[in-house]
Amino acid sequence: MKKTLNINIGNSIIHIEEDAYEMLTVYLNEVKQHFAKNADDFEIVTDIENRIAEMFAEILTNQQRQVINIQDVQIVTAQMGSVKDFESSEEEEEETQEYASPPHFSVKKLYRDTDQAMIAGVCSGLSHYLDVESRLVRLIAIATIFLGGSGILAYVVLWIMIPRAVTKAEKMTMRGEEANLKGFANSYLQPLVHQSRGFIAEFLDVLGNFINGTGKVIFKIIAAGIIAFGSLIILFLIVALAALLGMWDSNVYQMFPLNIINHEYITASAIAAFLVFMIPVLALVLFSIRVAFNSRPVNKSLSFGLLIIWLAGVAVTSFYVVKIGSEFKEGAEFTQVSEVKPFQTYTLNIDRTRFFTKEDSLRYSIDPGNYNGRRILTDLDHNFDAPRNIRLNIEKSENGKPSLSQYYKAMGKTFEMALKNAQNIHYDFLQHDSLLTFSPMLQFVKAGNWRGQEVELTLKVPVGTRLNISKNFSRYLDGYGYWDCDHDSNSEFTVWKMTDAGIKCEHEETENSGE
Amino acid sequence: MIAENTQTQMRKGILDYCVLLIISRGEIYASDIIAELKSARLLVVEGTLYPLLTRLKNNGLLSYNWVESTSGPPRKYYLLTEKGKSILSQLDATWQELSYAINTSKKVADNDTNDQININK
Numbered sequence: 001m002k003k004t005l006n007i008n009i010g011n012s013i014i015h016i017e018e019d020a021y022e023m024l025t026v027y028l029n030e031v032k033q034h035f036a037k038n039a040d041d042f043e044i045v046t047d048i049e050n051r052i053a054e055m056f057a058e059i060l061t062n063q064q065r066q067v068i069n070i071q072d073v074q075i076v077t078a079q080m081g082s083v084k085d086f087e088s089s090e091e092e093e094e095e096t097q098e099y100a101s102p103p104h105f106s107v108k109k110l111y112r113d114t115d116q117a118m119i120a121g122v123c124s125g126l127s128h129y130l131d132v133e134s135r136l137v138r139l140i141a142i143a144t145i146f147l148g149g150s151g152i153l154a155y156v157v158l159w160i161m162i163p164r165a166v167t168k169a170e171k172m173t174m175r176g177e178e179a180n181l182k183g184f185a186n187s188y189l190q191p192l193v194h195q196s197r198g199f200i201a202e203f204l205d206v207l208g209n210f211i212n213g214t215g216k217v218i219f220k221i222i223a224a225g226i227i228a229f230g231s232l233i234i235l236f237l238i239v240a241l242a243a244l245l246g247m248w249d250s251n252v253y254q255m256f257p258l259n260i261i262n263h264e265y266i267t268a269s270a271i272a273a274f275l276v277f278m279i280p281v282l283a284l285v286l287f288s289i290r291v292a293f294n295s296r297p298v299n300k301s302l303s304f305g306l307l308i309i310w311l312a313g314v315a316v317t318s319f320y321v322v323k324i325g326s327e328f329k330e331g332a333e334f335t336q337v338s339e340v341k342p343f344q345t346y347t348l349n350i351d352r353t354r355f356f357t358k359e360d361s362l363r364y365s366i367d368p369g370n371y372n373g374r375r376i377l378t379d380l381d382h383n384f385d386a387p388r389n390i391r392l393n394i395e396k397s398e399n400g401k402p403s404l405s406q407y408y409k410a411m412g413k414t415f416e417m418a419l420k421n422a423q424n425i426h427y428d429f430l431q432h433d434s435l436l437t438f439s440p441m442l443q444f445v446k447a448g449n450w451r452g453q454e455v456e457l458t459l460k461v462p463v464g465t466r467l468n469i470s471k472n473f474s475r476y477l478d479g480y481g482y483w484d485c486d487h488d489s490n491s492e493f494t495v496w497k498m499t500d501a502g503i504k505c506e507h508e509e510t511e512n513s514g515e
Numbered sequence: 516m517i518a519e520n521t522q523t524q525m526r527k528g529i530l531d532y533c534v535l536l537i538i539s540r541g542e543i544y545a546s547d548i549i550a551e552l553k554s555a556r557l558l559v560v561e562g563t564l565y566p567l568l569t570r571l572k573n574n575g576l577l578s579y580n581w582v583e584s585t586s587g588p589p590r591k592y593y594l595l596t597e598k599g600k601s602i603l604s605q606l607d608a609t610w611q612e613l614s615y616a617i618n619t620s621k622k623v624a625d626n627d628t629n630d631q632i633n634i635n636k
Contacts, residue, residue, distance in 0.1 A: 086562055
């Protein structure tokens with residue numbers, strides 16, 4: 001069985017066997033190149049093609065056949081004469097030109113050599129073109145992969161751009177052999193590769209071969225990596241679970257999301273979350289073990305068991321997510337206004353000390369008699385992720401008296417719960433003469449979870465009051481352009497002044513009036 | 516080499532003349548020209564004829580008509596133009612001169628050899 005092609009030569013359709021077609025193509029290319037110097041090349045070649053078509057038609061009718069084979073092509077081209085025969089009859093006119101034109105066939109072309117390919121034949125094609133060993137080209141190619149992966153990109157680009165050597169003539173030009181009939185006869189016996197089918201199809205083919213061959217090794221390496229890494233993750237999860245169960249005291253200073261989970265849910269939710277994360281990793285590890293060691297598939301009942309446990313974990317986790325989420329349903333807030341003793345100039349500062357309530361004292365087993373109400377310095381910088389939901393507004397006082405309003409806000413399942421949560425907030429504010437000291441964070445009177453608690457402070461001062469605001473305040477002051485006022489980097493304070501239009505940076509104020 | 520060159524040049528010169536002679540007998544298809552030339556033992560391969568015909572045609576010696584063919588594509592049938600006819604008559608005259616030259620040369624040569632034979636005798 002042989003593959004045949006339909007060709008249109010001299011306006012007639014001829015069935016031709018593939019090898020015969022290639023031989024004919026080589027012949028016609030030679031003829032075309034021979035007459036390319038001639039002004040009437042097109043007409044001459046057309047005449048020759050027409051004649052060849054006619055001879056084919058005669059052969060087919062005379063011998064009652066359907067297909068032109070390689071012998072027919074040989075007979076026809078012999079009758080037509082080779083380029084050498086043409087040359088001898090035209091020798092005298094072309095003698096001068098013959099030597100001027102460069103030898104046509106020794107020109108190499110860059111093709112991909114899919115016969116000797118590792119992936120798509122780019123490297124071996126290059127090696128033919130550059131006349132170096134393909135191993136060397138491949139080594140360089142692999143080395144460039146480590147140059148930021150540029151080698152891979154270059155490879156794909158070359159793969160798309162460089163045509164693949166499909167026909168024998170192309171393969172011969174790729175190797176720099178003469179693509180004439182003689183060379184053709186030499187490579188006549190080489191097997192034909194299948195027809196080119198476009199980049200995507202070829203890519204899939206190559207990928208398939210790759211997965212079967214070289215890829216298997218790489219997959220095993222990847223699988224081994226997953227096994228090692230996955231086992232590490234599982235170990236880490238187990239340690240994390242133990243640590244959480246052992247050390248997690250549900251309080252508001254924990255990191256999100258730990259700070260919103262109620263104390264009584266800890267055990268169940270931690271185990272559920274552990275299962276949700278651990279089981280997929282475990283499944284991945286089991287699968288990788290199978291890939292890496294070609295072992296039997298994972299026991300069906302085991303995999304079903306894992307699936308059910310995982311689903312249960314997901315169910316429990318979502319139950320708690322919804323339950324805790326519902327505690328954010330209602331919001332409540334209340335305001336507490338305290339008077340501030342009037343001064344011409346106030347100094348606002350942040351104080352990172354902590355006020356110990358009676359309950360705190362009890363909790364830490366400190367003798368309440370000695371410590372109640374004392375300020376104890378704590379360094380809370382390390383967990384500043386904890387709710388720092390404090391904002392300070394500075395406004396003009398309408399009645400000419402300074403005051404401080406504290407809005408306490410919180411969320412809860414019901415309004416009562418929300419209000420209770422808001423009432424649980426404790427915020428330290430102290431006036432010591434003209435020094436106003438604010439706490440950097442809110443505290444809870446009773447231990448609790450984070451339920452969106454925040455404190456909004458509004459300081460009202462009469463027009464004309466000057467304020468020295470500590471630089472530590474910058475992050476609590478929204479929308480005052482604090483940094484624009486920060487002119488003196490040595491000073492710990494920036495100076496502001498209350499005007500009819502709200503507070504203004506003293507610095508700007510003087511600048512404006514100076515103009 | 517010299518012998519080969521002279522042979523090719525002689526053939527080439529005669530080939531144009533013969534082709535014109537064949538076509539002068541009436542409209543004719545290229546492959547029939549080839550058949551005629553082959554019977555005259557002149558042409559080796561067909562491929563040589565097509566450039567020749569094209570060259571003669573472009574020089575205005577030939578023209579052709581497309582004629583429908585029963586098998587395959589339409590064929591080019593060549594015929595002589597007026598210019599071709601006048602050139603052919605010139606060539607005829609030249610050929611007469613050439614053949615006279617050759618015949619005469621040959622006779623002289625024959626005579627010479629005869630003379631030499633006579634002397635030797």
